Amino acid sequence: MSRTPADVARAAAHWLALLESGTAGERDHAGLQQWRDSHPQHEQAWQKAQLLRQRFADLPSSLAMASLDRPQPGRRAVLKRALGVAALVPAAWLLSRQLPLDVWRADLHTATGERKRVPLVDGSTLQLNTASAVDVDLAARRLTLVEGEMALTVPGTAALNVHNRYGQVIASQAEVCVRQLADACLVSVLKGRVQVLDGHGRAAWVQGGQQIRLQPVGLGAPMPFDVQQLGWRDGVLTAQNQALGDFLRELDRYRPGVLRWDPSLETLRVTGSFRLDDTDSILSLLATTHGLQVQFRTRYWVTLQPRKTLG
Known part of the structure; x- marks a missing residue:
């Protein structure tokens, strides 16, 4: 499915925020590399993200230094918040620079x-x-x-x-x-x-x-x-024996952040009407009806996988 430059910029910003958060594991780094290799525009966007990370390199240390003056019990939480803000600043800057000016x-x-x-x-x-x-x-x-x-x-x-x-x-x-x-x-x-x-x-x-x-x-x-394809006008996303991958790509339009799923889930079928006001509930319902596991790395980084069975 083709994506607009704004979509690519958002994805690069989310990858940058994940890496800067300090929570990225080996699978995340492998996923980033796969994303970069999948299209030349992705690699270009990531190189811009890297330049922005260098531009904002001094910000985390300055915020961390300020937090050291706080009492010990709250220092860890303050530092965590400071680093979180620092990670989001270049990501937000990247997004604002990549989105077309006429949108704003x-x-x-x-x-x-x-x-x-x-x-x-x-x-x-x-x-x-x-x-x-x-x-x-x-x-x-x-x-x-x-x-x-x-x-x-x-x-x-x-x-x-x-x-x-x-x-x-x-x-x-x-x-x-x-x-x-x-x-x-x-x-x-x-x-x-x-x-x-x-x-x-x-x-x-x-x-x-x-x-x-x-x-x-x-x-x-x-x-x-x-006409059910246009159910968004009433706040409803409807599927009639639709491939789960296609359904999730449509749902992704309504969720800020990153939504990922295991490739093995692509061909599962979905039927039903879902309220767009609560996309977390849609994911929970899909997990229940299709035997999936929903992993919330953060509110804005969610992955769907087949549910592991005890053997």
């Missing part, structure tokens, strides 16, 4: 795991999914999806134009979702019909119950889709 400048945005519903003054309703950003210019009847995923309900006949990296969507008296992927944009129509234009000026009409992919090479063919 967007009119509306959501953090990882956050969803937002925004009524617009023209009577339309805009919903933002996790880690999304949208610019709004109602005077020009234009929205721009900068990052992530949005749902738009336009009850009136005055069309709203949704721009994205690979084209635009023109919607009136319709309900549509637009998701920006790393190498495409997925347009899903729930009600009514919308016009979709690619970057080459070609156009297609997409009916309710259909979705279409906008790509650099142009438009794909409209295809039917399962």
